[in-house]
Amino acid sequence: MKEKLNNIILEETKFLEKLLVALEKQHEYIAKNEVFKMEAVVQEIQNLNVEIAKWEMERRNLTKGRGMLEIVEELGDSEVENNYRKIRGLVEELKTQKELNEALIRQGLGYATKMLQILNPDRSAKTYGAYGKMK
Template sequence: MELKLQQIMSEEYRVLNALYESLLEQNKYLLSREVFSLDRIVKVIEAKSKDVANLEIERRKITKDRSMREVIKEFKDKELENSYNTIVELLDKLKFQKDTNEMLIKQSLGFTNQMLRAINPGVGAKTYNAFGKSR
């Protein structure tokens, strides 16, 4: 069981690292506004996310839905603990990069909406909300 768990965790680390690289690539495309490359990388990110989910399901079957900290304490294996810690660090980097990319996308969409409103203004009278933005 311990060997199988270590294999799954090393495979999970490999896939998570590839997902992180894909998110960095997505960030590069967001900054350079390469729309067609963004479309391609989204499909890659979705495929890698499915791979991570499948590995997570396998890991949960082995650990019987117990927490990884509990399993690591039970085995008292330093290699397993190191693998777990590196995966946790990588997950933190993944979350930060995902949040950064989402913020860039929202910012870009906000700018696009403002430009569309400027190009095609409404015919009704403008009203302003409490923040001074027009509706």
């Protein structure tokens, strides 16, 4: 079980590293406003997520739903422990990169919305609400 689990962790690590590279490419395209290249990267990210999910399911089937930290401590193998730590670090990097990309996209959408409001202002009649604010 130890060797099979280690192989699964290594395969999952390989795909997580590829996903991190894809997210970094997405970040670059967001920064440069290259929309069509961003669309191609989205498909790549989706494909990598499918592969990661496949390996994750394989790992869960092997461990019978038990927690990885518990299993790693139980095995007492330094190689499995190092690979597990590496995968946890990668997951944290992926979260950070994903959140950064989402923030940049939200910022860009907010900017585009403001520009559209400036170019095409609301022409409806302005009325005051119950709290004295304009609607």
